Amino acid sequence: MRAWLKTTIALGVTALCSFGLAAPGHAEQRIAYKSAKAGTSYYQMGVELANAIKTGSQGGTILTVEESQGSVQNVMEAAVRQGDYVFTSPPGLVESAMEGKGPFKNRPKESFANIRALFPIPSLTMHFVMRGDQQVDRFSDMAGKTILLGKGSFGATEGEKYIKLFGLEDKIKIASAELGNAADALKNGQIDGFVTAGSFPAPNLVEASASMPVSLVSLTDAQIEQTGRQKQIIPAGTYAGVDKDVATTFLPVEAFTTTAMDEQTAYLLTKTFWQQKAGLGERAPWWKAVTPEMLLKTTVKLHPGAVRYYQEAGLRIPAEMR
Template identity: 30%
Template structure:
């Protein structure tokens, strides 16, 4: 079987269907076995984050179930969620906060209002996985040694659109004891792709990156000079503020293991931070057998995927629904029930 992966940043919608047609044609031309495979479109995030790594790796194993995934990376996932709900694509990596906003017709979906709320009824989840780990990074000689030192500083808090900015701000507020963007520090918004270079150019003091643990791009930062990655103190982890930050932001507690990054002056100890949660989502009209096969392909091959790509090793194989807030597809429910896996009541379709 064959999977097709396309990495692109921003293309006009008018080109999407043409590209899909060309990909299908090329795949069919590859051989009779591929011609018999079911072909589905799947949109993911950045190629260097788990929002891109998971779909790309997963596609190889979905092919073994007779499903050829046409994976398109580099997408704005709030937009992908809307395209999925409208039936314009078959699958998408969906941030739970984005689905929550769509269900209420607010945030990036405010212009669609009631239409967005109605479309959210079309979204079904297969499984959850971490999208990326929040790394609060500053230069070792910047004078920022703990979260309270962010007061009065310029802090990168994510792109102008999407859910990440609220997640980052929530973590900072909890970890610092109440600091808020706009009042206590200057929150700088910019596209993910430009953020690291802007940090290196001195445009902000603290760079909160969203990346897989062990990212080579982050490792390269210390080639310029030593860095400091801030961990959340133990005394914060038991507070209501930390619990609220995780709950509201659909975040999960995670760790950056000691020794992960060279040139990190706090790298001699495990650092607690937060990771975003993502859902692999499909349209409600997907047939049950396909949803079942897709769910099976992920969970029964996850250990192999983690062994093949070290950046996936932060995935908790026992946390199947972390952050998931869309109802499960009936086909996924069948897989979990057959596997004897308890399903939270709020996720039942």
């Protein structure tokens, strides 16, 4: 992607900021927004987004944030939900549903054919966190350390994959504990490090870095290529004491809907999101990492209403995404 992409999205937002999702005096519109488990960063993002959409539409549109057990449930419900339904998921999971693979292999793939993308949200970024006194700079330096992975999350699964991929399967001791206790366990010396995936700044890492020295393991370009994931740079200064850029991987996450949503609603919802993104970033730093480039890192088609907005904003949308 070129520098003009950021410029054109900014110009488009400026040019199109004359109205929101609904004008004052019009009937209030409610849209279901399927998020994540209550108490997680992604549920918090859903609340932040709902507030931004309400502000941007002058109270005309309300996102009703619903708790979810995860992205698989969100995608599953897209096949049966009626009316305006917005949900979050990694694009790859939506692609699996459309192809009838993975957790959707016993479901008719036609049920998911009408899913369409709207806009990106903060990605799942891998963090390999170590105590600052461990002098761990490279992945191979984790040999002989006790690492907490947690259970059942994307970060745990991905972390385990990397440990095997880079030949450390029999060289690392995996701690048996919940990821929610990671900061305390690190501080108390029960573990040498932990693995977590989430938007950055990650709350549990902010907590840990505020109370003790920590470091982040940086991956080489060759290692990132081995993972099959996309490269993400966590800028220096994101966390206390981490004074250099850290190279890692990320899994994109997007807001999706279905073709049951009409074009005008999808258009205005997408437009209002980009209008409000700067304010979202001022209130919660993880929104700052969301860029237009993320939009084109998927093969899932955009909703026609979203296509309309991006074209007016000056973005070149590939034919396969229309």
